Amino acid sequence: MDFLQILSSALQQALGPTMLAYAICAIGLNIHFGYAGLLNFGQAGFAAVAAYGLAISVAYLGLSFWLSLLIGLAGAVVLALLLGVPTLRLRADYLAIVTIAAAEIIRRLGRSTTFSDYTGGSDGTRPIGSFNDSFVALNPFPQGWSLDLGIIRFTRADAWVMLVGWALVAFCLLVMFLAMRSPWGRVLKGIREDEEAVRSLGKNVFSYKMQALVLGGLFGALGGFVFALARDNVQPDTFSTELTFYCYVMLILGGAARLFGPLLGAMLFWFLYNFLVGTLNDLAGLQVLPTWLLTTTKSGPLVYVLMGLGMVLLLIYRPQGILGDKRELSLDVR
Amino acid sequence: MSGEESTASGAVAGTAAGPLAGVAAQPGVPKPDAILVADGVTRSFGGLRAVDVAHLEVQRGAITALIGPNGAGKTTLFNLLTGFDRPDSGEWSFDGRSLAGRRAHQVARSGMVRTFQLTKALSRMTVLDNMRLGAMGQAGESFWRGLIPPLWAGQEKENTARAMDLLRRFKLDAKCHEYAGSLSGGQRKLLEMARALMAQPTMVMLDEPMAGVNPALTQSLLGHVKELREEGMTVLFVEHDMDMVHDISDWVVVMGQGRVIAEGTPDSVMADPEVIDAYLGKHHDDVATDSSEGDS
Ligand SMILES: Nc1ncnc2c1ncn2[C@@H]1O[C@H](COP(=O)(O)OP(=O)(O)O)[C@@H](O)[C@H]1O
Numbered sequence: 121m122d123f124l125q126i127l128s129s130a131l132q133q134a135l136g137p138t139m140l141a142y143a144i145c146a147i148g149l150n151i152h153f154g155y156a157g158l159l160n161f162g163q164a165g166f167a168a169v170a171a172y173g174l175a176i177s178v179a180y181l182g183l184s185f186w187l188s189l190l191i192g193l194a195g196a197v198v199l200a201l202l203l204g205v206p207t208l209r210l211r212a213d214y215l216a217i218v219t220i221a222a223a224e225i226i227r228r229l230g231r232s233t234t235f236s237d238y239t240g241g242s243d244g245t246r247p248i249g250s251f252n253d254s255f256v257a258l259n260p261f262p263q264g265w266s267l268d269l270g271i272i273r274f275t276r277a278d279a280w281v282m283l284v285g286w287a288l289v290a291f292c293l294l295v296m297f298l299a300m301r302s303p304w305g306r307v308l309k310g311i312r313e314d315e316e317a318v319r320s321l322g323k324n325v326f327s328y329k330m331q332a333l334v335l336g337g338l339f340g341a342l343g344g345f346v347f348a349l350a351r352d353n354v355q356p357d358t359f360s361t362e363l364t365f366y367c368y369v370m371l372i373l374g375g376a377a378r379l380f381g382p383l384l385g386a387m388l389f390w391f392l393y394n395f396l397v398g399t400l401n402d403l404a405g406l407q408v409l410p411t412w413l414l415t416t417t418k419s420g421p422l423v424y425v426l427m428g429l430g431m432v433l434l435l436i437y438r439p440q441g442i443l444g445d446k447r448e449l450s451l452d453v454r
Numbered sequence: 455m456s457g458e459e460s461t462a463s464g465a466v467a468g469t470a471a472g473p474l475a476g477v478a479a480q481p482g483v484p485k486p487d488a489i490l491v492a493d494g495v496t497r498s499f500g501g502l503r504a505v506d507v508a509h510l511e512v513q514r515g516a517i518t519a520l521i522g523p524n525g526a527g528k529t530t531l532f533n534l535l536t537g538f539d540r541p542d543s544g545e546w547s548f549d550g551r552s553l554a555g556r557r558a559h560q561v562a563r564s565g566m567v568r569t570f571q572l573t574k575a576l577s578r579m580t581v582l583d584n585m586r587l588g589a590m591g592q593a594g595e596s597f598w599r600g601l602i603p604p605l606w607a608g609q610e611k612e613n614t615a616r617a618m619d620l621l622r623r624f625k626l627d628a629k630c631h632e633y634a635g636s637l638s639g640g641q642r643k644l645l646e647m648a649r650a651l652m653a654q655p656t657m658v659m660l661d662e663p664m665a666g667v668n669p670a671l672t673q674s675l676l677g678h679v680k681e682l683r684e685e686g687m688t689v690l691f692v693e694h695d696m697d698m699v700h701d702i703s704d705w706v707v708v709m710g711q712g713r714v715i716a717e718g719t720p721d722s723v724m725a726d727p728e729v730i731d732a733y734l735g736k737h738h739d740d741v742a743t744d745s746s747e748g749d750s
């Protein structure tokens with residue numbers, strides 16, 4: 121068993137494009153869930169709409185890359201409006217139900233053979249055509265170069281996605297930082313605590329919730345772009361409910377309503393996840409554990425069992441997450 | 455709460471008590487300068503007619519007490535007038551503008567701000583942030599302008615100064631950086647009232663503002679409510695403590711089973727046999743149940 125190998129590949133994942141895509145989606149979810157108290161269980165839907173918007177606009181419609189990015193973002197805004205208008209005046213759980221359903225519908229539409237001329241079906245958009253030529257052409261790193269960080273190494277293509285991904289993370293965090301220290305952010309936090317009180321002070325609560333849903337959804341869209349560009353493909357199953365729940369775990373692990381909570385959570389979660397996968401795969405190959413517990417086919421489910429156990433322990437011993445403030449949880453929140 | 459004090463306050467408030475001096479003590483009587491006028495406001499829950507107010511006027515610049523036994527419909531009337539609930543029928547206007555059908559935040563912006571019987575402190579925000587949230591017309595509350603601090607920093611500073619001023623008056627200034635959720639039940643009531651005042655309303659509607667507040671503080675609170683009247687604010691408040699009602703109010707409206715059953719000056723209302731029957735007879739039971747609610 122090669123621990124250094126497992127460790128370095130987990131580390132590579134913890135800094136790489138996939139983690140970045142998750143982190144950006146989780147930062148968006150932090151606006152929804154952490155600051156505004158909106159239960160969005162369909163962040164995957166925002167990412168999917170944007171990714172498909174980009175891929176289909178370029179590969180099928182033949183539009184320019186930049187215009188297609190705008191179309192993807194517009195798709196996320198439209199989705200936010202569609203989900204928010206009927207539900208944001210109602211109790212919080214309605215948004216949860218509608219978002220989880222909408223995200224699943226979008227994924228299933230992506231998979232369906234009816235639209236496979238546009239989406240490529242379950243294999244993804246690659247057969248329809250490439251959509252990231254313009255992006256690849258902009259890669260500033262020289263041919264044959266790769267990013268060498270000692271024990272880990274990224275290809276030139278990955279390094280370019282990462283440069284953009286980290287820049288997007290920085291941009292999203294900057295927007296969050298500015299927004300949440302402003303009076304606008306204060307209204308949002310007030311809504312999370314008690315929206316009637318905020319209404320009694322003359323704030324249009326519906327409008328603020330809508331703005332929060334759109335902003336967080338746009339971040340989800342940026343995350344969707346990173347998924348798409350990193351893989352040069354938009355596959356429907358990337359955007360399963362699992363994506364949203366990973367984002368929640370990352371957010372709660374790092375600390376909800378904390379600026380760096382989702383980023384820290386994403387890096388840590390994705391590191392641990394890949395470390396466990398690597399370790400269990402190796403252990404299964406070595407056949408040192410009893411077969412009722414671990415075989416090569418059982419290593420996948422066992423990862424989830426262990427991650428779930430970790431989550432339970434986290435909620436028992438540090439429910440506020442790594443960066444959270446214990447004081448807040450001890451308060452009598454009604 | 456002595457008789458002397460109430461006479462004194464009546465004299466100070468000559469402007470408010472004066473105009474109401476000649477007004478007849480009967481339900482729905484017109485006021486010389488009404489700021490709030492409600493007509494035919496009704497609301498039923500199932501078969502229960504919680505509010506059925508044929509006509510009610512509230513005098514501008516006066517302190518009006520709304521009393522009545524538990525379940526009389528006082529809170530429901532507050533909810534209707536402030537847009538937190540929809541009536542089955544009815545019209546009402548505030549400061550000359552019709553408010554029927556307006557949403558709660560629009561009502562608040564028009565200058566009528568209410569507090570809640572069950573306090574709504576924003577627990578995971580500091581006391582000071584609770585206060586700042588109360589201020590109206592903040593440039594930084596728009597998303598884009600909020601991103602650029604110079605556009606709102608000046609206003610924020612003014613609001614913070616005003617907030618600290620109010621907190622001092624309510625003896626909460628020492629707690630300004632603590633989470634509102636760490637305050638006692640009584641302190642939350644005070645915070646909610648102070649926060650409503652941050653909005654600089656023309657009229658405040660206080661739903662049982664004194665319930666659960668430390669008795670040592672109620673006296674200064676009463677003084678503060680009187681000051682509001684001096685500043686020209688209209689106050690409508692729900693209160694069960696008759697001494698308190700007698701002490702500070704210029705006018706008393708009595709509700710029973712959703713209707714306005716009596717109106718008048720504190721003295722005339724408390725002498726009204728119908729009121730004593732409908733309300734004062736049960737007074738002590740009500741106070742007992744209410745204070746346990748307030749402390750929860
Ligand atoms: N949301 C509601 N659903 C059903 N009944 C209600 C509701 N709100 C109030 N009521 C009923 O309406 C009546 C008036 O209540 P309320 O306005 O709270 O009285 P008060 O504030 O004078 O004590 C009570 O009988 C109460 O049970």
Ligand SMILES: [Mg+2]
Nearest residue numbers: 528529530571
């Ligand atoms: Mg009540």
